[in-house]
Amino acid sequence: MSSVAVDVLLGLAVAAALVCVAGVIVMRTSLDRLHYAAAATTVPAFLVLAAVLVREHVSSGGLEAIAVVALLFLLNPVLVVATARAVRRVEGHE
Amino acid sequence: MNAFTIAATILIALLAPLGLLAARRRPIDGLIALELGSTLSVLALVCLAEGFHRSFEFGVAIAAAVSSWIGGLVYARFLGRWL
Numbered sequence: 001m002s003s004v005a006v007d008v009l010l011g012l013a014v015a016a017a018l019v020c021v022a023g024v025i026v027m028r029t030s031l032d033r034l035h036y037a038a039a040a041t042t043v044p045a046f047l048v049l050a051a052v053l054v055r056e057h058v059s060s061g062g063l064e065a066i067a068v069v070a071l072l073f074l075l076n077p078v079l080v081v082a083t084a085r086a087v088r089r090v091e092g093h094e
Numbered sequence: 095m096n097a098f099t100i101a102a103t104i105l106i107a108l109l110a111p112l113g114l115l116a117a118r119r120r121p122i123d124g125l126i127a128l129e130l131g132s133t134l135s136v137l138a139l140v141c142l143a144e145g146f147h148r149s150f151e152f153g154v155a156i157a158a159a160v161s162s163w164i165g166g167l168v169y170a171r172f173l174g175r176w177l
Contacts, residue, residue: 003097006097006098007097010097010098010100010101010141013101013137014101014104014105017104017105017108017134017137018108020130021108021111021112021130021134024112024115024126024127024130025111025112025115030120030122030123030126033123033126033127034126036130037126037127037129037130037133040130040133040134040137041133044137045133045137048101048137048140048141049140051097051098051144052140052144055144056144059149060149061143061144061149061152064149064152064153064155064156065140065143065144065152065155067152067156068136068140068152068155068156068159069140071156071159071160071163072133072136072159075159075160075163076133076163078163078167079129079163079166079167079170082166082167082170082171082174083122083125083126083129083166083170085170085174086122086125086170086171086173086174087122089174089175090120090122090173090174
């Protein structure tokens with residue numbers, strides 16, 4: 001039962017990552033691309049974390065996976081804001 | 095191969111179109127592709143660590159998450175100032 005849950009969670013995570021990559025490639029403006037790039041640290045990351053926790057529970061590996069996803073989720077908004085400011089400067093809005 | 099290694103393989107394969115985008119579009123779009131690529135790489139490292147049952151490899155993913163974040167910030171500052 002748990003292996004089915006892991007498979008489903010990982011399948012959803014990969015599908016979400018595919019959507020993010022497709023969005024970055026297809027979108028026309030840099031800010032739209034940035035939106036999809038930022039989304040990769042939320043949905044796919046938490047789905048991968050859920051798959052790891054289903055298999056590992058709260059062992060040392062599970063705790064380290066929580067640390068990785070927490071770092072991605074908490075640090076990435078700072079990077080998104082810095083990149084958005086760079087986009088505005090490059091495109092001459094400031 | 096288990097589900098985690100297959101997922102890691104697909105995540106690594108997704109870096110190829112991002113590399114093409116970074117090579118062909120403007121530098122600022124390349125930076126965005128780089129940021130997404132670093133996120134996917136961290137997730138692939140998590141999947142590989144779990145897929146091969148090596149818990150110490152989660153430390154590599156933590157180091158990659160922090161270092162890629164710092165690198166992205168440096169590139170964003172550089173591109174915003176000098177381009």
